[in-house]
Amino acid sequence: MNASERPQAPLLTNPRADRVREVAKLAGRSARLRQKRFLAEGPQAVREALRLHQTRRTAGEAAVVDEVYLTAETLERYPEFGSVVPPRMVTPEVLAGMSSTVTPQGAVAVCRFIDSPLTAVLQRRPRLIAVLVEVRDPGNAGTILRAADSAGADAVVLTSGSVDIYNPKAVRSTVGSLFHLPVVVGIDPGTLLRELSDRAVTLLAADGYGTWNLDRLQDASAARRLAPSIGSTDSPDAGGPFLEAPTAWLFGNEAQGLGQDVLQAADYRVSVPIYGSAESLNVGTAATVCLYASARAQRLEGR
DSSP: OOGGGSOOOOOBOOTTSHHHHHHHGGGSHHHHHHHTEEEEESHHHHHHHHHHHHHHHHTTOOOSEEEEEEOHHHHHHOGGGGTTSOOEEBOHHHHHHHOSSSSOOSEEEEEEOOOOOHHHHHHTOOSEEEEESSOOOHHHHHHHHHHHHHTTOSEEEEETTSOOTTSHHHHHHHTTGGGTSOEEEEEOHHHHHHHHHHTTOEEEEEOTTOSEEHHHHHHHHHHHHHOTTTTSSSSTTTTSOOTTSOEEEEEOBTTTBSOHHHHHHSSEEEEOOOOSSOSOOOHHHHHHHHHHHHHHHHHHHTO
């Protein structure tokens, strides 16, 4: 029996129904924490949530998606949405009552929390991790997570004091990447940095006043590939970080940056050069540049 032939619940038409209110509550942090569930809104997020759900269920693991709500137009456009979790059909008005967005895109999924324990991430011997240290803006957090996913990072870690990654704006900003790689939340920064150091993961602090220039580090990485003898005592950046090494990039708060305790715990402080007149880079932009620099060095090393 295909999705179109399955018996479906009656169309939900009342925007004030209890079910609608219960789903809408997940836009609030207290309801999310109590239920350990969150909203994925829009076709892209719902698609990626359903893919992860199907992968995990096939592997005999816990479900990801509990409920899917679709308008008729959305199901017609994306019929695959009805083949994983039986959807509940709703009117656009009902979907608007559930959604946290001003202009809903026809699809909402209620998902279970999917963050991973730090121990599980470290057991996989990660080579590239993005660490958000008290990053509080949901848009920035989502952008960094999406950049980490694009760069092929092994995990994203949000320390205690960072934004709730299940915040609807943060989830939307990841554009589905939340469902692609392990995410660790609520970790004490000191504990995290000690655990990473114990596993020989280089800690690079992204810092506008850093001693080490990212461009020079990339040049040094290229020189080592071309002539392995360079990069010892002959390199202009001898003694500095190797971008090819297993690395955790540390990105700080939008206003204050990284605290002194984190900067002191880092192995190196690295600055992204600014060639124009801008005072600084947005943390999401800086994170993208840094993560791609490491990703490229690591991949070229492995050729």
